Amino acid sequence: MSELKWVYEFSASFTEGHRGMKDLLGGKGANLAEMSALGLPVPPGFTLTTEASLDFFNNQGKMRPEVKDQILKSLQKVEKLTGKKFGDTDNPLLFSIRSGAKVSMPGMMDTVLNLGLNDETVLGLEKQTGNSWFAWDSYRRFVQMFANVVMGLNSSLFESTLEDLKEARNVEEDSLLEVDDLKRLIEFYKQIILENKGQIFPSDPWEQLWQSIASVFQSWNNDRAFKYRELNNFSHNWGTAVNIQSMVFGNRGNDSGTGVCFTRDPSTGERKFFGEFLLNAQGEDVVAGIRVPGPINDESKNERNKSFKTLKELMPEVYGQLEVFYKKLESHYRDMQDIEFTIERGQLFILQTRSGKRTASSAVKIAVDMVQEGIISKEEAIFKVSTDQIGQLLHPRLDPNTVKDIIGRGLPASPGAASGEIVFSSEDAISFKERGRSTILIRQETSPEDISGMIASEGILTARGGMTSHAAVVARGMGKPCVAGCSNIIIDSANKKLILSGKTYKEGDFLTIEGSEGLVMAGTVPTISAEVTEDFAVFMKWADTLKKLEVRTNADNPQDVQMALKLGAEGIGLCRTEHMFFDPERILAVREMIFAENSEKRNLALKKILPFQREDFSKIFKLMESRPVNIRLLDPPLHEFLPHSENEQKDLSIHLGVALEKIRDIQKNLEEFNPMLGHRGCRLAISFPEIYKMQVRAIIEAGIESKLLGFSPNIEIMVPLVSDYKELKKIKSEILKETEDIFEEKGEKISFQIGTMIELPRAAIMAREIAEEASFFSFGTNDLTQTTYGLSRDDSGRFLPDYLGQNVFKEDPFVSLDKEGVGFLVSHAVKEGRIAKPEIHLGICGEHGGDPKSIQFCHNIGLDYVSCSPFRVPIARLAAAQSSLQEKK
């Protein structure tokens, strides 16, 4: 009968685990084992498995005798390896006790250091180190830590006693206390424990060990840890491992020290060994930042430390070992490493290694370099850069080294940072721009009328609206920073001022916004501009060869189209036709169309719009060459195009020869209670077939023109807001009739596809019938999210923060596709659509098309393409490649 194994040992000479055993040994334990097995000088120790913790929980918080037995045996081996003895009064072995679950749960669970000290062993440590202060201070710290972590007393009880004593001694730093003071403190501490817990501090090291292990086990179930797991969807049944490792000390004199090094430069990605260290110090001293650390080598020197001696100079042998180890670690872990080391009396120990944090540009450089150095494959490189990092590379960001006066927070609606004078209307943004001044446009919420103002400004700040509000969507499309839904801002547009954090800012005052985090700052904060390198191009090309999803863009003007092509778009997934309507040259004709009393007058107005639309499409077809261009026929409710200012109404009244009063009446009549659910999309075409007819004519005539110029336009015509196949069937037959007429008139034909948006729950449900009429589906997941949740993206800004704050929603469903709810409908439609028409082409054109998690979902359910705003195209390309590789795993 083989005994159950509860303990896994690690040391340079004998290691039982490896990094694949995270489930059993936890992340930390598995890594300690891996490094030990690699032959690195890791202080020896052993890991109590996660199963031991589960067994402990199942056993009313008791440890089995067999577990204790195995611990005892492994501990004796550590004694042999270190030549020290646990609880020995001459040469005591001390341990650190650390929790370690299968995933990192930073700060969630407990740690005990210097375990094994008591009134006797401290004398041994004193003797061993020849450093009384060090020994007694270690003991003092241990008592406090044990009392806090294991016995559950508040640290402040001990801190205040320490502070009192320092005050009495009139010193500011701990290190200036005498050894006797430390001894007195320890007595005070024990007294505090007795008074507050009615228990005596356990001086028996074994008792300390058992209690500490039990306490680390129990910390798995403390409130913080529990909530953290809830929040991250981690199972409560994983349990935690416990790592029991012999202590090493970097603070035993000038032949000791501690440091951190990186296998490459984390800020540039350059291939150079880079690090800092402190002599006679412990890890926390480096963190505390009181002493300036020295460079490990010349490459690591900077302005502050260039006169310091390097580790290479001070301890060439140790440095030499470190060089060997860092190379070993990088090639073993196949990534740039962040390594913690300690030198105790000239002996080097490696305490931890992990993938090093790096800037976005260095991530790309490192990934590309490592492929070229033969360390990793292209497939591995794809996972070395995150989609967030790609996003950062495309937008200017705040200089991290500047002090910021953050006066407000909103939604991170469009990434990048910008500063400018604040203006409160599009007109002002334009006139400031004309005078060469940079502005931030401030609006309650933008509307299509604000487009020109948004173009003229450097960034947009709104008080209302969510992540897919008009401002957010358009700003992302433009690649401009936007902070939306900054709900505690009070905007007084009439008087051109705003109040935020109790202060008033007037037109012309400077503000800075940062759209990746949603920050609003007073004044001008310096920014670092975006940089797109050669490495970036190489990296993105690899992504393209590895991805399966086609990546298209949402673009409706030549500038956006050019930008998107530059960023790697393979087609247009959504060309909205309504933005084209707002051009000042056209808007009067559009309004004339809306005010037309009958089909005849409507046709007259539409004739005026036709040449403009045709021209727009011509330009786009030429730029896109033979790449697909998906054009959505008119979608928004007509009243969006109406004149809202008195002046505009007057203009229209004159233009149409209709009384101002009547203009207002008609306009009033067009208002809707819920425009999102109103007379829009294909519903307009059911009521007024002339509109789509004109648009189809513009598209097809432009297509023929391009064809005659030698291009091969690849046109997809998309009918929006379909809820039933009959709508599509009717409109499709009207489109086909119109195109037949045009082909006859022109004596020239082109091919094109007709399909539909799936953006209403009913369309998704009825996808099988709809697919019979459609060559393609494009999932409009913005609207689909709105209707599936019954949640207006323009209004959700007011209460979604409450939902996210209280963890009722884990994520804003407009940012990342809700896989369970909205995703159910999308999957259903994919399945049903393919049943009716296996060759149907399927894509997504909502804002989710640029969100990596949503892209992975799209890949998994077998869509053909995603479409996103130009500046998210590279993100989507990378996410698509990662999804594809993930699937192969």
Add this chain to the structure above:
Amino acid sequence: MSELKWVYEFSASFTEGHRGMKDLLGGKGANLAEMSALGLPVPPGFTLTTEASLDFFNNQGKMRPEVKDQILKSLQKVEKLTGKKFGDTDNPLLFSIRSGAKVSMPGMMDTVLNLGLNDETVLGLEKQTGNSWFAWDSYRRFVQMFANVVMGLNSSLFESTLEDLKEARNVEEDSLLEVDDLKRLIEFYKQIILENKGQIFPSDPWEQLWQSIASVFQSWNNDRAFKYRELNNFSHNWGTAVNIQSMVFGNRGNDSGTGVCFTRDPSTGERKFFGEFLLNAQGEDVVAGIRVPGPINDESKNERNKSFKTLKELMPEVYGQLEVFYKKLESHYRDMQDIEFTIERGQLFILQTRSGKRTASSAVKIAVDMVQEGIISKEEAIFKVSTDQIGQLLHPRLDPNTVKDIIGRGLPASPGAASGEIVFSSEDAISFKERGRSTILIRQETSPEDISGMIASEGILTARGGMTSHAAVVARGMGKPCVAGCSNIIIDSANKKLILSGKTYKEGDFLTIEGSEGLVMAGTVPTISAEVTEDFAVFMKWADTLKKLEVRTNADNPQDVQMALKLGAEGIGLCRTEHMFFDPERILAVREMIFAENSEKRNLALKKILPFQREDFSKIFKLMESRPVNIRLLDPPLHEFLPHSENEQKDLSIHLGVALEKIRDIQKNLEEFNPMLGHRGCRLAISFPEIYKMQVRAIIEAGIESKLLGFSPNIEIMVPLVSDYKELKKIKSEILKETEDIFEEKGEKISFQIGTMIELPRAAIMAREIAEEASFFSFGTNDLTQTTYGLSRDDSGRFLPDYLGQNVFKEDPFVSLDKEGVGFLVSHAVKEGRIAKPEIHLGICGEHGGDPKSIQFCHNIGLDYVSCSPFRVPIARLAAAQSSLQEKK
């Protein structure tokens, strides 16, 4: 080898079909067979099957020789039975050729009468009848009918020739033409046929027969018939049968005649044989209404005909036969019959029998009587009254005998008719009412603020909004007529006038509205008030014993509750709590709550509302005794409660001691782009938990109070607008906490249920998870329809008519539940909910809960109850019983 059978004969002596063979013989053919088999004197003939028509279509419009053979044989049998001969110049046999599909398609297909006449056989008819004028006029009519129906010539060609001749002869009636004129006309007609078709009128009776049959077959595929089937979802593959029946003539002298009788009085339902007849006349003469028909018996006499001799007096023997036949037919068909008969020279023929049309009240009386007479079972009786008829019984209706000046049409939003002076505001409705005047309230669309005005008026007319708009829903709840979405009305509230059909109506002008059809009429149209009889009560009790679904009501005030109980409601399925907020006594406190800057002030305002709400619930609990009361916590967005008029804003400003300017600012800030998708329902409770807390306290305290008074309140608390189980989980725990507090305070407990509305697609999708937290689901299919379709019920009035008019939608999905789309989600939620919690209680509380088709769906998918407005409760009870019986069939 048995030959295929294409022809089925019917006659008193030999009949091959029966009424169960509608698929093969068509409705008419099956009925002729049934009557013949019963031994009734039906003119003999035979039916060509629907399969023969399909075979004809499949065979390039040719009839197989076998078919012709079978026709020939059957025709010869008819010759034997009648003693006449087809094409005989002495005693010719004439036929009628009529189409007859499996379902009635009135006027859609063709009929040919008097077939078999030509220049020779007409002489035989002349001889046979001794009536030259009759014979030649029959011939003339046949030529015209054949030319029109079979040869496709326009009737007007013939009519104008006839008119010309009448003018030349200076006579006004056909009957004043001479026989020679008729002969001349026939020659003219043949000439017209030759000139227009290049074909000679076929004088061979067999040729006439084959062409007529072919023509009737082909009429199955004419445009009208095709469209009619599309509209009614009938299959194009059913085909039509053709009935070839010997002609009988009621116009062969004073021993001949024709008439219609009913087995009971169709307007009162009384058990008396009732009918009218004309001597020497054909069916069309009765229809034409030129001659006043006589009564068949004394019971059938009325003011106009009381001096006439009755059929009983004139032809006692025929009348005696008729009495035998009507009794036979009624007991055979188990329903009141509408019988057509013809008397040819003293011989009675029955031409048709069908279920007689009847008024709503007579339908109930007949059903109840027939059960009591032992003719039908209760189960059968349930199908003798339609749900529409039940609806009519509950509302006043227009006097059918009055001329109506219809000036507009809108949606039939709430049934009943009402007249009154028009007013344009709730205030005016109230002040008119105070002066004892009846009003019709005219609004663009009503809002909760209009409730008191709606109560004060007789009916409501709106320009906007659909079948489930506020006006429609509230009016139905009140049992008041409402015409909604009368979109061509132009309302000028400021000047208290409206324009409709080009005419202006000012405040105080009288209008009448009719809400079952959606009519607006000028002036006052007399109405007939609703009448609920003893028979009605008996009938409804039967329905209750046969139905499976529980029928509840949507009611939120004692008046509605009392009315609903009177109409048979078994519980409250939806008690909205927001209507209670609009009471003038309370609205200020509600507004104070909305304007509260923090939770403390909000609680203060809520404390003022609490006693009112508690009082409301107390009253309802007392009325409902132990019946279930489902209370929905606050649902609409808060801004619905805001003051809109300047005066109200000023009042609030004084009440709160806040500047008017600030009131407006806050109000502005609460506005939403799409309130339907905004900050409402449980979202309010996530942001402001205090509101539901107060409501729960009001409910539970009222419940405890009722319990102490000896009642057993059966309380269900419903959380609206849930999209995720976490919302419900959080709010449920808050409700439970609050109730625990109350139980402790009061020292008394009551039981209650907590559940949720399923009114968002996501809630339906996630029903399994949500069911874990819910004791019940109530399907809010109004909102679910809105979000599934992305269709605002308040705005759809503008374009739904286009959809219905173009047959893009078959029905308004707010009227009858969309089974495919919305129904998919409901079924999914039922299935998933029951997986998680088999005992979960399921109901529907949308307006569909009162729609018979939707109720059938609810029954079929296994809901436990439906809930509808009080005045639809009897309709729902009947529909539930019918659904239940339908299932058993």
